[in-house]
Amino acid sequence: MAKKTKKKVVRREYTRADIKELRAHSKAKTPVAKIAKLTKRSVGSLRQKALKLGISLGHRR
Helix, strand or coil: CCCCCCCCCCCCCCCHHHHHHHHHHHHHCCCHHHHHHHHCCCHHHHHHHHHHHCCCCCCCC
């Protein structure tokens, strides 16, 4: 049985453009899953950054 190797985590810094885009998506109330696909970042990463920036993402009912 082949041993599964972990995928190496590649960290990418958030640029000013990334932050601007995140703020725009927050205003537009874009679902987090959709933002994740567009920015090629994980949902967790986006939520953490939004928390640090003090903007809301996701759960809107």
